[in-house]
Amino acid sequence: MTRTTRNRLLSRRAVMQGAASTGLAALATPWVTTAARASGTLNVVLNQGALANLWIEELHPMFEAETGATVNVQQSVTANMLAMLKTQKDAPPDLMQFSEAGVFLAADEGLLRQHNTANIPNFAMLRPAFDMADGFSAGCVDAMHTIYYNTSRISEAPTAWADLWDPANKGLIAIPPVTWNSGVRMVTTASQIATGLPMAEAQYDWEAGIAKLAELKDNGVIAYTGAPQAIQMMQSGSVPLVPFYGVFVNPMIAQGAPLAPATQLAEGKHGEIVGLNMPVNAPNTELAEIYVNMSLSKDFQMKIDSVLNALCGHSEVDPSEATLALVGPADNMTYADWAWLSQNRATITDKWNEVFG
Amino acid sequence: MPGSGMDISRPGPAAPVRGRSAAAWASWGPGFLLLAPLGAFLVVFYAVPMAGMVVESLGWWSGDADVRDGLTLNQYFKTFDSSRALGAILRTFRISLITVVICLLLSYPIALWLIGAGRGLRTAILLVTFVSLAASLIVRNYGWLIVLSDGGPVNGVLIALGFIEFPLRMTYSEGAITVALVHYGMPFMILPIYGALQRIPPSLRDASLSLGAGSWRTLTRITLPLSVPGVFGGTILVFAVSMSAFVTPLMLGSPSTAMASQVAAEQLLVQLNFAWGSAIILTLTVATLLLVWLYARIISKVFKIDV
Amino acid sequence: MSESAAFRTTVAILAWTGIAFLVFPVLVTALASFNEGYFIEMPPKALSLRWYGAIGDIHRIGEAVLWSLLIAFVAALLATAFGLGAALAIARHPLPGKPAITAVLLSPVTVPMVAIGIALVQYFVVLGVAFTWWSVAIGHVVLVVAYPVRTLLASLTLTNSGLEDAARSLGASRWRAFHTVTLPQLKPGLVSGFLFAFLISFDNYPISVFLVRGDVTTMPIELFNHISNNFDPTPAAFSTVYILIVSLVICAAEWRYRIVSLSIPKT
Numbered sequence: 001m002t003r004t005t006r007n008r009l010l011s012r013r014a015v016m017q018g019a020a021s022t023g024l025a026a027l028a029t030p031w032v033t034t035a036a037r038a039s040g041t042l043n044v045v046l047n048q049g050a051l052a053n054l055w056i057e058e059l060h061p062m063f064e065a066e067t068g069a070t071v072n073v074q075q076s077v078t079a080n081m082l083a084m085l086k087t088q089k090d091a092p093p094d095l096m097q098f099s100e101a102g103v104f105l106a107a108d109e110g111l112l113r114q115h116n117t118a119n120i121p122n123f124a125m126l127r128p129a130f131d132m133a134d135g136f137s138a139g140c141v142d143a144m145h146t147i148y149y150n151t152s153r154i155s156e157a158p159t160a161w162a163d164l165w166d167p168a169n170k171g172l173i174a175i176p177p178v179t180w181n182s183g184v185r186m187v188t189t190a191s192q193i194a195t196g197l198p199m200a201e202a203q204y205d206w207e208a209g210i211a212k213l214a215e216l217k218d219n220g221v222i223a224y225t226g227a228p229q230a231i232q233m234m235q236s237g238s239v240p241l242v243p244f245y246g247v248f249v250n251p252m253i254a255q256g257a258p259l260a261p262a263t264q265l266a267e268g269k270h271g272e273i274v275g276l277n278m279p280v281n282a283p284n285t286e287l288a289e290i291y292v293n294m295s296l297s298k299d300f301q302m303k304i305d306s307v308l309n310a311l312c313g314h315s316e317v318d319p320s321e322a323t324l325a326l327v328g329p330a331d332n333m334t335y336a337d338w339a340w341l342s343q344n345r346a347t348i349t350d351k352w353n354e355v356f357g
Numbered sequence: 358m359p360g361s362g363m364d365i366s367r368p369g370p371a372a373p374v375r376g377r378s379a380a381a382w383a384s385w386g387p388g389f390l391l392l393a394p395l396g397a398f399l400v401v402f403y404a405v406p407m408a409g410m411v412v413e414s415l416g417w418w419s420g421d422a423d424v425r426d427g428l429t430l431n432q433y434f435k436t437f438d439s440s441r442a443l444g445a446i447l448r449t450f451r452i453s454l455i456t457v458v459i460c461l462l463l464s465y466p467i468a469l470w471l472i473g474a475g476r477g478l479r480t481a482i483l484l485v486t487f488v489s490l491a492a493s494l495i496v497r498n499y500g501w502l503i504v505l506s507d508g509g510p511v512n513g514v515l516i517a518l519g520f521i522e523f524p525l526r527m528t529y530s531e532g533a534i535t536v537a538l539v540h541y542g543m544p545f546m547i548l549p550i551y552g553a554l555q556r557i558p559p560s561l562r563d564a565s566l567s568l569g570a571g572s573w574r575t576l577t578r579i580t581l582p583l584s585v586p587g588v589f590g591g592t593i594l595v596f597a598v599s600m601s602a603f604v605t606p607l608m609l610g611s612p613s614t615a616m617a618s619q620v621a622a623e624q625l626l627v628q629l630n631f632a633w634g635s636a637i638i639l640t641l642t643v644a645t646l647l648l649v650w651l652y653a654r655i656i657s658k659v660f661k662i663d664v
Numbered sequence: 665m666s667e668s669a670a671f672r673t674t675v676a677i678l679a680w681t682g683i684a685f686l687v688f689p690v691l692v693t694a695l696a697s698f699n700e701g702y703f704i705e706m707p708p709k710a711l712s713l714r715w716y717g718a719i720g721d722i723h724r725i726g727e728a729v730l731w732s733l734l735i736a737f738v739a740a741l742l743a744t745a746f747g748l749g750a751a752l753a754i755a756r757h758p759l760p761g762k763p764a765i766t767a768v769l770l771s772p773v774t775v776p777m778v779a780i781g782i783a784l785v786q787y788f789v790v791l792g793v794a795f796t797w798w799s800v801a802i803g804h805v806v807l808v809v810a811y812p813v814r815t816l817l818a819s820l821t822l823t824n825s826g827l828e829d830a831a832r833s834l835g836a837s838r839w840r841a842f843h844t845v846t847l848p849q850l851k852p853g854l855v856s857g858f859l860f861a862f863l864i865s866f867d868n869y870p871i872s873v874f875l876v877r878g879d880v881t882t883m884p885i886e887l888f889n890h891i892s893n894n895f896d897p898t899p900a901a902f903s904t905v906y907i908l909i910v911s912l913v914i915c916a917a918e919w920r921y922r923i924v925s926l927s928i929p930k931t
Binding site for chain 2: 746911
């Protein structure tokens with residue numbers, strides 16, 4: 001660096017400006033650099049694991065070939081994506097992939113841009129349940145959450161979530177962390193069991209749910225904290241009953257892991273629709289709309305069925321035999337009132353941490 | 358500090374009895390000139406950014422309850438109030454202490470053995486130590502992830518010997534972090550101790566043995582005390598890198614075993630709370646430096662040596 | 665006179681336990697990399713090279729390795745150049761407060777890397793140069809400059825400055841004397857300093873993770889991402905190849921330049 005440049009940078013004014021603007025500048029840039037926004041780059045934040053991999057491996061090459069633009073992908077989870085949406089209002093990414101757990105809250109707070117369905121022809125092909133929050137989210141896949149069991153250690157599939165409280169299963173059970181959406185669903189299911197009410201009413205009594213979940217500590221439950229940990233436990237059999245998301249486990253099963261889902265649970269399996277959401281102020285809306293349209297195309301949606309073995313959003317794609325075997329009856333799925341649960345999530349999280357932290 | 362305090366300066370022009378003369382200042386000229394590029398670089402890219410981070414930590418975050426202008430110690434109060442941040446710092450300290458002790462116990466015999474080993478074998482083991490130092494930390498941690506995993510050799514042996522029927526969960530715990538940190542620290546511990554042991558004249562050891570002191574007595578009375586500078590250097594280094602540990606707890610721990618660097622990074626990368634994140638990491642840095650300084654004072658008092 | 669056999673045996677057993685501990689994870693990783701199945705099991709039921717072929721499937725690993733090579737090379741070059749000046753100054757010239765200066769120069773090793781990363785990302789954002797590859801290199805220089813300084817200081821104590829003076833008194837210019845007399849003697853110090861700076865920069869995660877975004881990425885970051893999201897043994901294959909290459913490079917440097925003795929701290 002030449003002397004003059006250095007002097008300029010270290011001049012009093014520059015330092016003062018720097019100090020004052022550190023906060024704003026720092027908040028504004030981390031997601032997207034100016035360079036990236038100017039060129040033909042689509043900034044996308046995807047979820048984790050096999051779900052994201054399908055997009056990365058199958059959709060991105062297609063997208064890049066057709067549009068000539070590059071995709072800049074980062075990965076995160078719903079809770080973090082929401083936090084970043086709030087602090088990144090000025091320079092958000094173009095698309096974010098998170099589930100209904102975040103969609104309603106984000107839409108209510110004005111953080112999302114409603115999809116312009118005129119530019120996304122495939123939107124019309126979506127099943128009604130997958131059009132979330134009136135066009136604010138393009139639902140692509142139903143990430144089913146249920147109990148997975150290790151077939152070499154457990155001979156019969158569990159028939160109810162209540163089986164986790166069975167003393168016969170002491171030390172063999174795990175639950176997801178409350179930072180995951182599935183962890184919050186565990187609270188609603190626990191309150192279903194505790195109050196005896198159906199899901200639609202029970203989910204609001206989270207205090208009863210937490211109290212019931214706390215009983216699992218007597219049954220030797222492990223609250224896992226990450227996917228690798230949970231997968232390892234399941235697959236090796238050290239903890240053979242682990243609630244987890246189907247889209248993550250199904251590829252393992254395809255690789256020969258001794259795992260199987262509980263396809264029919266008395267209280268209902270947990271359905272959670274994951275969609276593509278556009279933040280307000282997203283810079284590259286045209287490219288984003290092409291990306292969404294491709295994700296909703298029949299071809300790609302069929303891949304969701306064949307690779308992830310999950311229910312997809314396209315109304316003309318029915319689940320294949322293999323998918324039905326891994327997902328079970330669709331009417332056994334329950335969906336939560338995420339609009340309400342998101343509002344109260346902080347309190348639920350704190351109470352959960354008091355019990356399991 | 359290892360590697361520092363080497364007294365290799367050439368005697369320059371003698372400074373006059375009263376104050377420094379112009380000649381003395383002039384004689385510093387070439388030295389300063391040679392040092393200038395690195396000095397300037399470190400000022401611009403080390404000192405100033407760190408100062409900026411201190412300023413940032415004395416400010417507010419946009420998501421804080423009441424955001425005001427001006428300096429405040431709020432972020433530091435928050436650090437000590439937060440059970441997560443404070444707990445992480447205390448946990449970091451505890452893990453670092455345990456790591457240093459175990460690392461020392463494993464490394465000292467290696468250094469001792471190297472002194473008496475044949476040339477070829479010694480070079481070979483030293484090279485192994487170097488490769489360990491230079492091999493990617495992520496690679497080494499991944500190795501421990503495999504070793505301690507449900508399907509790994511430790512569980513395999515335990516199951517084969519019939520001690521357990523199903524694998525024990527050893528990964529993602531404080532124990533796993535400690536093992537990996539010990540492994541990380543060993544080269545940092547072996548080399549200074551070996552260096553110090555090398556410096557002990559063999560004649561001292563021979564004299565002690567020929568005067569009738571047994572091997573163990575010679576070890577505790579002669580070798581050990583004389584190797585203290587090396588032990589000091591090694592323990593400080595391992596302590597410092599353990600306190601700063603980031604990748605290791607990230608890979609081998611869980612959120613409930615978070616160490617201080619992780620918690621600070623979380624605040625930054627997830628919440629974008631630069632103010633609090635900076636405060637946490639600065640608290641860790643100051644704590645580490647303070648403890649290191651305290652340790653140095655204690656060692657020089659107890660062993661009456663200059664470190 | 666030498667120590668008793670019991671003593672020597674005990675020390676040997678303890679030492680070799682430690683050495684075994686040191687190499688164990690590497691050996692296990694190598695073994696796991698030949699595992700045929702998707703899930704790691706010890707000992708492997710069947711052997712296969714398939715995961716070596718899958719190394720290329722690690723997301724963006726190719727460009728990550730290239731970026732890391734570039735960044736590490738530039739960082740090591742800068743660090744060695746700066747370090748040479750500093751080492752010469754400390755070893756050969758009078759300066760006030762030398763222990764303090766040396767301590768400050770070597771201090772980035774003890775400051776948490778996350779602190780350096782956090783401080784620099786904010787700084788670079790303010791300067792408007794954040795997330796460029798050379799800003800990552802600068803961050804690495806701050807961290808690794810201590811290594812060339814240390815090895816060069818060690819190297820300089822082994823050189824005789826009198827030779828350089830002799831050359832000057834015979835009429836050689838200052839630069840010529842330095843260049844033909846001292847510099848060749850410093851080769852081991854230069855090479856080992858550069859090598860360590862390079863390897864440590866190449867492997868760095870805590871500083872890189874803050875300074876990297878978008879186009880730029882580094883090998884440790886992509887490797888770490890893969891390990892966090894996937895459960896196959898591909899990282900084991902990658903690790904084995906990496907360790908092999910690093911071992912070869914270090915052994916070559918030792919054979920040619922005898923770097924080992926230079927890196928042992930003289931306290």
